[in-house]
Amino acid sequence: MSTNRISPSSSLIETLRALARGRTQEAQRNTQSGKPDSNAPQRPVPSRHDVQALRQRLHSLAMDTDLADTQSMLQARNHVVREILLWEFGSDFRTDSQFQPMVEAIGKTLDADTAFQQRFLDLMAELRKA
Secondary structure, rough: OOOOOOOOOOHHHHHHHHHHHHHHHHHHHHOOOOOOOOOOOOOOOOOOOHHHHHHHHHHHHHHHOOOOOOHHHHHHHHHHHHHHHHHOHHHHHHHOOOHHHHHHHHHHHHHHHHHHHHHOOOOOOEHHHO
C-alpha cells in the first residue's frame, strides 16, 4: 500500500484514513437494502490527493493551536480529522449523513489510546515547524 505521508512521523494520518475507509464501507453496507452481496466488487471511493494542499491546511490549523491546552488540542483534532476525511473522500462527503458520526467515532478511537494522543501531539508540533 502506498502512502502519501506528510512526514515520517505522521502514521496517525494513515490510521485516520483506515478508520474512515472502514466506517464508509460499513455505512455503505448498512444503507443497502437486504444483505450485501459479498461477490459484488466494492465501488472505490474517489479521493482528492493534493498532499501539498492538505499539508498547508493542517499547517494553518497547527499554527492556531495551543499545544499545551487540552481544549485547544481537542478542537484542533476534530478539525484535522474533518480535513483529512474531506481530503480523502472529497468535499461532497461533508453532506453525507455519516460524515459527523464518522468524525465522532474517530475522535473516540483516538481518545481511547494515549499512544494516538501522543502521535497527534507530535504531528501538530511537526506541522508547526513546516
